Amino acid sequence: MKIKAIALNTFKEAVRNKVYYLLIVVGILFALSSQIMSLLTLGDKVKVLKDIGLASINFFCVLIAIFTGINLVFKEIDKKTIYNIVSKPISRSNFILGKFFGLAVTLLVALLSMALIFFVFLLLSTGEFDAKVLLYFILLYFELLIISAISILFSSFSTPILSSIFTISLYLIGHLSWTFNEFKYNLTETFEKVVVYSLYYIIPNLEKLNIKNDIVLKIPIESDVFIGSIIYAVCYIAAVLILAALIFNKKEFK
Amino acid sequence: MKALEIKKLKKTFKSNFLFKKYEILKGIDINVEEGEIYGFLGPNGAGKTTTIKCVLGIIFPDAGEISIFGKSYNTGEARKKVGFLPEHPYFYDYLTARELLTFTGNLFSLPKKQVSNRADELIKLVGLEKKRELKLKKYSKGMIQRVGLAQSLINDPDLVILDEPFSGLDPIGRKELRDIIISLKEAGKTLFFSSHILQDMEMIVDKVGIILDGSIRKEGRLSDLISHSVRYYETVFTGVAEAALRENNLETNRLDNNYIIKSESEKDANDIIRFVNGHKGQIVSVTPVKMTLEDIFLKEIVG
Ligand SMILES: Nc1ncnc2c1ncn2[C@@H]1O[C@H](COP(=O)(O)OP(=O)(O)OP(=O)(O)O)[C@@H](O)[C@H]1O
Ligand SMILES: [Mg+2]
Numbered sequence: 001m002k003i004k005a006i007a008l009n010t011f012k013e014a015v016r017n018k019v020y021y022l023l024i025v026v027g028i029l030f031a032l033s034s035q036i037m038s039l040l041t042l043g044d045k046v047k048v049l050k051d052i053g054l055a056s057i058n059f060f061c062v063l064i065a066i067f068t069g070i071n072l073v074f075k076e077i078d079k080k081t082i083y084n085i086v087s088k089p090i091s092r093s094n095f096i097l098g099k100f101f102g103l104a105v106t107l108l109v110a111l112l113s114m115a116l117i118f119f120v121f122l123l124l125s126t127g128e129f130d131a132k133v134l135l136y137f138i139l140l141y142f143e144l145l146i147i148s149a150i151s152i153l154f155s156s157f158s159t160p161i162l163s164s165i166f167t168i169s170l171y172l173i174g175h176l177s178w179t180f181n182e183f184k185y186n187l188t189e190t191f192e193k194v195v196v197y198s199l200y201y202i203i204p205n206l207e208k209l210n211i212k213n214d215i216v217l218k219i220p221i222e223s224d225v226f227i228g229s230i231i232y233a234v235c236y237i238a239a240v241l242i243l244a245a246l247i248f249n250k251k252e253f254k
Numbered sequence: 255m256k257a258l259e260i261k262k263l264k265k266t267f268k269s270n271f272l273f274k275k276y277e278i279l280k281g282i283d284i285n286v287e288e289g290e291i292y293g294f295l296g297p298n299g300a301g302k303t304t305t306i307k308c309v310l311g312i313i314f315p316d317a318g319e320i321s322i323f324g325k326s327y328n329t330g331e332a333r334k335k336v337g338f339l340p341e342h343p344y345f346y347d348y349l350t351a352r353e354l355l356t357f358t359g360n361l362f363s364l365p366k367k368q369v370s371n372r373a374d375e376l377i378k379l380v381g382l383e384k385k386r387e388l389k390l391k392k393y394s395k396g397m398i399q400r401v402g403l404a405q406s407l408i409n410d411p412d413l414v415i416l417d418e419p420f421s422g423l424d425p426i427g428r429k430e431l432r433d434i435i436i437s438l439k440e441a442g443k444t445l446f447f448s449s450h451i452l453q454d455m456e457m458i459v460d461k462v463g464i465i466l467d468g469s470i471r472k473e474g475r476l477s478d479l480i481s482h483s484v485r486y487y488e489t490v491f492t493g494v495a496e497a498a499l500r501e502n503n504l505e506t507n508r509l510d511n512n513y514i515i516k517s518e519s520e521k522d523a524n525d526i527i528r529f530v531n532g533h534k535g536q537i538v539s540v541t542p543v544k545m546t547l548e549d550i551f552l553k554e555i556v557g
Contacts, residue, residue, distance in 0.1 A: 005360030009346065016348040083340045084405070087310035088361040089333035252313040254267070 002090045003098040010102020014068055015109075024110050027060030031118050035125060046126050050133070051216050053122070057114045058140055058212075062171065064110050065103070065144045069151025070163035072099050073248075082253050093245035096152065100241055103148045111141055132215050135226065142233035143209040147171055149240040150204070156248045174206035204236055255324050257413045257444035258286040258309070263318035265304055278304050280468040281318070286413075286446050286461070288323075291439050293459035293476075294448040295547070297555060301468045302448040303341050306417050310338055322413060334362060337411030341418045341448075343402035347391035351382055351401050354390065355408055362409040369408065376404035379434065395422040403431070407438075414438060416447035420454050432458050456547045464554055471554045479550055484542040487523035489515050494535035502529065512538055 014020050034052035038045040073096075076082040085095055115137045123129055150170055154163035177200060208229045214221055265279040279301050286292045296302050307313045309320055311328050320327040323335055345354050352373055359369030377386050380400040385393070390401065399422045406414060420428050428451070435445055435458055449455050455462065456476070463473040472479060492512050499506055499513070504526075506513040517523045523540060530537055 001363045002361055005357055009349075009357050012353075013346065013348055079344050080340065080342075081344060081346060083307075083310070083312055084338070084343075084345070084358065085361065086312055087333070087336070087338045088358070089330035089363075090361050091330075253307075254313060 003094050003101065006085075006090075006095055006098025007102035007105065010072065010099055011105045014102070014106040020064065020068075020106070020110070023060050023064050024113055027057055027110075027114050028117050030056035030060065031114065032121060035121075046128075047216050049122065049125065050130075051212070053118055054133070054136060054212050054215070057111070057118060057137075061107060061111050061114070061140065061144055062147060065107055065147040066151055066164060066167050066171070068106060069103055069148045070155045070160045070167060072103060072155055073152055074155040074158075074160050074163065077253060080253070086253065092248045092251075096156070096241060096245045096248055100149060100152055100237075103152070104145055107144045107148065108141065111137060111144065130215070132211075132221060135221055136211050136215050139209040139211055139226070139229060142230055143206050145237055146174075146204050146206065146209075146233055146240070149237045149244070153240050153244040153247070156244050156251070170203065171206065174204040175210070177203040177205045177207070205232065208232055255288055256285055256321070257288045257290075257323060258284065258292075258415075258446055259319075259321045260284040260305070260309070261319040263305065263308060263320065264316045265301075265308060265313065266316050278468050279308070279315075282465070282468070282470050284463055284470065284473065286444060288412075288444055289439065289442060290460040291435060291445045291458055292447070293455040293462040294446060294465065295452070295455065295462050295551060296448070296465035298450075300465045302465060303417055305465070306341075306415060306448065309415065310336070334409065335412045337406035337409060337414040339399075339402045339406040339414075339416045339419055342421070343398060345390050345398065345401060345405070348389060350387050350389055351377055351393075351404070352386050354401060355405055358405045359408045364409060372408055372410070373404075376407055379407075380404045381430065396424060396427055399423055400427070403434070411443070413444045413446065416445070418449060419447050420449050420451045428454055452546070452548045452551060462547065464551065466554055472550070476547070480545050480547060484520075485545050485549070486543050487517050487520065488539075488541045488543055489517065489523055489526045489530075490538040490540075491515075491526075491530045491535050492538055494530055494533045498533050504529075 031053040034049045034056070037052050038048040041048045076085070086092060119129075119133070122133070147167065151163060151167045154166045158166070211221060211226075213219070260282055263279050263282040263284075264277070267276045267278055268274070269276065282301070282305060284292075284294075284305070294302055294305070304313070308315045309322075309327055311333075322332040325332040346357075349357065355373035355376060356369055359372065364372075377383055380403055382397065382400055382404070385397065390398065393401065399419070403416070403419060406416065419431060423431060432454060435447070438445060459476055461473070461475050462479065464471045490509075490512050494513065504515060506515050508514075515526055517526060527537060527540065
């Protein structure tokens, strides 16, 4: 009930901001522009359509996640609206959870509207219904939730500019973190091993949640890998939110 | 039972330099009895807001105890009974007054119907009926202060804590707020508020606590602190020649055509009246001036 109140308020704040719609609309326009790109290519037109379309939706959803996320908690502290929350009978962890779920709903609405239009567009221009694209969107959603949790974590103790730098860096490294895993076989020193192993577990393995290439190249997606990826995402999110709540519990609002 | 009890509350702020610490609250004791209106008085920077923030768990005390109706202040049970209006309040500006009240009510897990009815009542109470569907972005400062008061009452709190509730209000708003505070007291609520406007306080408070530089200097019933004895008499008169005043060594202040004389005792005042009548002047007024909260306040500050 209390978590729901915070979540609903967070969602309201997002949807009463014009930038939210702007990002959704521009995202859709970019996705649809793949049509033009596909006309300019000689190769597999459907492949280009999916490649560019999915990449655009991905990019704009990530933008919404990062830029809504880093402001969420910071703005409450900066504008002192947090006074009216921590003084109420609601725990600070529940506040963080409420913020996270609010952002989750905000992203779900953005992703659903982009995805829906893209599906219709794909159906009209190729005549085929590719259910696997749906799987892509599901995993993308979990990636967005990881980014949200991370940006909430950073915004609970630093400024939006620093938070966005941290979050964007983690996002970019997150797509390369699988290389650590490959890398570790070449290491002999224990110390180096420890560092690389810990980095591998600390940094979110976002590439695990990216199945764009499998879809574009029509590689079959195995169900246990798919479910494994979701479980990984849920655990990662839980860990980040617990950390955020721990930090937030100790925080004074001066 | 005490509505609010603060014992030996201490709070230190660290500055950006690692070693420098500022002791803002130096062991504060405050006792607010159930059902009274308590005025928390102190000059700028004395530590009023800091104290209130500790009570509401916005910052954490270094030492001391705080209890609300006998319960430790940081529990949900204590929080449920408290209403709070922060200093210079700011609320989500994308919400309407009604939405803000609903949101606040939901933080207390109150039943939907109850929140809705109460929100309507409170909007009426603070005189914002015409603006209820307007976003808070478009509210003036005084209107925000009113919404702030309304949200602090959404849970029908037994203890209402208001930090500078009179700031930003026009004279009518101040009068309305005083009336609301009194009606809350009549409904059995306890009120704790800080203010600079001594007159507003003097008219309504039962008890005052004066804080100065992080320590409570005086705490007591207003009637005990302010002696009802007259401090001096002020006689205003006109129509007496200046030469006559000089002759009698009378020290006067002039205001337009009137002379003003302060006298220590009733006898001295009577002498002045006789003198004025003897010199064919007219008495405009004689006022016994009593001690005010301001006098106590200034005495504490000046030393
Ligand atoms: N975050 C902070 N860090 C350091 N010092 C602070 C901080 N907040 C307040 N102070 C200091 O604590 C002291 C008390 O401040 P506080 O806001 O409690 O005063 P106040 O009595 O509410 O004053 P006012 O009447 O102006 O509202 C001031 O000297 C102030 O400079
Ligand atoms: Mg203050």
